[in-house]
Amino acid sequence: xxxxxxxGHAHIEVxxxxxxxxxxxxxxxxxxxxxxxxxxxxxxLSNPEALSDPEYSDEENVLEGEEIPADQDLLxxxxxxxxxxxxxxxxxxxxxxxxxxxxxxxxxxxLRQNRIQEIEGLEALAATLEDVDFYDNLINHxxxxxxxxxxxxxxxxFNKIKHIxxxxxxxxxxELFLVANKISKIENLETLTKLTSLELGSNRIREIQNLESxxxxxxxxxxxxxxxxxxxxxxxxxxxxxxIQSNRxxxxxxxxxxxxLEELYMSHNMLDSLAGIESNINLKVLDISHNKISKLEGLxxxxxxxxxxxxxxxxxxxxxxxxxxxxKEALTTVYFEGNPLQLRAPALYRNKVRxxxxxxxxxxxxxxxV
Numbered sequence: 001x002x003x004x005x006x007x008g009h010a011h012i013e014v015x016x017x018x019x020x021x022x023x024x025x026x027x028x029x030x031x032x033x034x035x036x037x038x039x040x041x042x043x044x045l046s047n048p049e050a051l052s053d054p055e056y057s058d059e060e061n062v063l064e065g066e067e068i069p070a071d072q073d074l075l076x077x078x079x080x081x082x083x084x085x086x087x088x089x090x091x092x093x094x095x096x097x098x099x100x101x102x103x104x105x106x107x108x109x110x111l112r113q114n115r116i117q118e119i120e121g122l123e124a125l126a127a128t129l130e131d132v133d134f135y136d137n138l139i140n141h142x143x144x145x146x147x148x149x150x151x152x153x154x155x156x157x158f159n160k161i162k163h164i165x166x167x168x169x170x171x172x173x174x175e176l177f178l179v180a181n182k183i184s185k186i187e188n189l190e191t192l193t194k195l196t197s198l199e200l201g202s203n204r205i206r207e208i209q210n211l212e213s214x215x216x217x218x219x220x221x222x223x224x225x226x227x228x229x230x231x232x233x234x235x236x237x238x239x240x241x242x243x244i245q246s247n248r249x250x251x252x253x254x255x256x257x258x259x260x261l262e263e264l265y266m267s268h269n270m271l272d273s274l275a276g277i278e279s280n281i282n283l284k285v286l287d288i289s290h291n292k293i294s295k296l297e298g299l300x301x302x303x304x305x306x307x308x309x310x311x312x313x314x315x316x317x318x319x320x321x322x323x324x325x326x327x328k329e330a331l332t333t334v335y336f337e338g339n340p341l342q343l344r345a346p347a348l349y350r351n352k353v354r355x356x357x358x359x360x361x362x363x364x365x366x367x368x369x370v
Contacts, residue, residue: 057171083128089113095120098187104128112136112245119144126150134159135177157182157199164188178203179221186210200225208232220249223265230254239300245269245287252276252298266291267309274298288313289335296324306330312338312362322356333362 074087075098083105086221087098092114100106101124103143108131109122116137122129126147132244133156139159143166151170157179160245164183167173168191175197176189183203191196200219202224211217212235219241220233227247233239234257241263249269253276256263263285271291277283277298286302287309294314305328315321318341334357336342342349353363361368 032320075103083107085109085111087111089116092116096117100124107131126218130172133233145170153177167192175199189214190325196238197221211236219243231257233258236260240282255280277302284330285309296320297323299328303328304330307333309333309335310339314340316340316344318352318356321353325357331357331359331360334360334362337364 005361008033014342021318031096031243034332043321052328059299070228071135071278074086074090075085075094078085080102082103083096085100085103085106085108086344088110089112092098092111093116095116095118098121100109100121103125103216105128106125109129110131110133112133113136116134116139118141119134119139122132122144123146128150129148130150130152130194132148132151136158139156140163142156145154145166146169146282149169150156152170152172153175154170155177159181161178161181163184164178164186165188165272166200167176171191171194173192173195176192176195176339177199179199180202184205186200186205186208193213194216195214197219198214199219199221202263205222205225205227206351208222208227208230209232211220212231214236216238217236218238220236220239220245223243223245225244225247227249230244230249230252231254233242236258237260239260242258242261243263243265245265246268249266250271252266252271255264255277256279259279260282261280262282264280264283265285265287267287267289269291270328271288271293274288274293274296275298278301279285281301282304283302284304285307286299286305289309289311291313292308293310294316296315297308299308299322305325308325308331316339321336321341325334336353337351341352342348350363350366353360
């Protein structure tokens, strides 16, 4: 896994659900953005204020475009038996004009980057619909989802939703995306026992709570919230990935309750120590960049570690690096740029890392020549 790049812009058109960019496997970046969005740097966001301003809610700020007449039928050329409806960046304001009731075999509907305020007409597709995508619209409430019992993936990211509700009947759900809304509480997920991935990055959440029933959950994305405490993760027996960058975490000890973790993204928090991480012996990827950590003590038991991103901390001693990492045979990638050990002697830094950790094949963004 190389250093990921992501500028937080939305993908304009995607052919296959949420795996748009197979080559971009990065999960985080130096800004703490939740890289699970998997989107290219060249893409544009229809409502960019939703990204740049956390208080964004003014519909007048939405980029204007040519209005489509109310009587224009955008789907007139779609066959009645189509299994996919795609109307991306089409300036749709009301779903009524789409006349969805004529389609009887739709598995996926994608209405990304429009001006939709209310979800309407999906009941007519309930018998077959599995994937619902309203990324980057103007939706205030989670309504209009009644009867959708077969949905496995729901994306309402980049809207104006304040409360998670009206989805308890979606018991087949596996992926739920609610990135960049105005959600302040994790709630009403108790019946979604098949959920494997939950994305709540860039909201207003202060507490990790109400997750105990999500026994199948493997990935939890909580970057860019206001979380101060890692308690609330116990009882998730399959959780392997936790993304909680850009929060206010100071203590890692609650992570003992999730020993199954394989990937942990903790950049841009308030850590000054790695104490408490000793129990997470299954960790393969650890991102602690942009904290105030001066010692790597705590990494000793993490024999499976493959990647350590520790840029922009207070690490000063190569002896400390050697003590805690030299015996990690699986370690292939380290990031130490921006630490005193790099800033004091930048010309010698890379060679020193190579001598200290001969098993490593990548130092920062540069691959080491064998």
